[in-house]
Amino acid sequence: MPWLWGVSLAVLLPAVAWALFLSPADWQQGETVRIMYVHVPMAWLAMSGYAGLAVASVLALVWKHPLADLAARELSPVGAMVTALCLATGSLWGQPMWGTWWAWDARMTSVLVLFFLWVGHAAITRAFEDEERGARMGAILALVGVVNLPIVKFSVDWWNTLHQPASVARLAAPGMHISMLGPLLACAAGFSLLFGTLVLARVRAAVMERRVQALELARAREADRIPPATVPA
């Protein structure tokens, strides 16, 4: 695990330095364009992370794999965090560029819904005394929310919005100069590695927690079975 943290930071730190200090300013946005190097990877992670949550939920509901439940449960707080960062950085960019912090257009509203889905999943999986029931509720919520993913992605194409259409993830050539596309893809790789490492670390910790609980339970049962008088003082 420590090597995973090392690899993540070894990719992320130079990528961020490249994006913040070495890449050029934009011809019309000026230095504000640098917000994009955090905003876009967060948006990609919010969506691909949710796709991962949906896969884990299918595995949990159909194949009843215990690790899938655990992965979904540990994924959602991290997913909520990246979606919140996506919304916050977008807002910081929108104020100077568009002239407003927020607009209820289809893209922004659907990403806000995505954030509520992440938070809702994190809450519902922890809301029941019976963990299995919470996991099942969470999996159903996650799968219902999958409807929102194409809406987020295609909102800028289906309806007119304040938010601009895609520059990179589109069929035509990227509408971004290579001197900006390079640091953006590097940042996306770095943040994705960090995201994966965070989720893996959480899943590992959760597995160990279960193991400790099981051991303690076994020990308590053992202690119950042996009358206290026979235990040497």
Place this chain on the structure above:
Amino acid sequence: MSGAASTGRSGGLGLAASRRRRRMWVLLLCGLGLGGAAALALTAFQDNLVFFRSPSDIAASAPPEGRAFRLGGLVETGSVVKDGPEARFRVTDGAHSISVSYRGVLPDLFREGQGVVTLGKMAPDGGFQASEVLARHDETYMPPEVMDALQRSGHWKPEEGAAPPAASWNTLQPSAQPSGRPAGNGG
């Protein structure tokens, strides 16, 4: 004995597999139903999901006077007149255009040829009285040097419309062109 045990086990496995298959079908049907319902709802509310209306939409069916709505399009080339805090410009979508008047601060990205979304009401004179002007960002990202090179070579005048196809400039090396600007973009 062992034969009976093994048939028992395979029977159990078969049961588990069929249960799994049933769960998969239930999930798939629910997904189809939900997806269909969402698609129907989104189509039904199509008109309410657009953020702004274009000058052509307004020409086709003008909203009643006094009703606030958002008008969006491109700022027409050569139409911007600034008079102190008051700005006048025309918003066009190529087919129709509407003149807009606005008092207030314009966003950084506001310029001729840029997309804008304005909130306001139709005035009695047929113009649009805006209380808010937002600039849209076209999905092009390029360093100023590349922009300069495109403008010098006559490939793009930003006040006249959208950028040329991205493939023609997204790997352009401006430092290769003779320019007074130091090529200081280390990236």
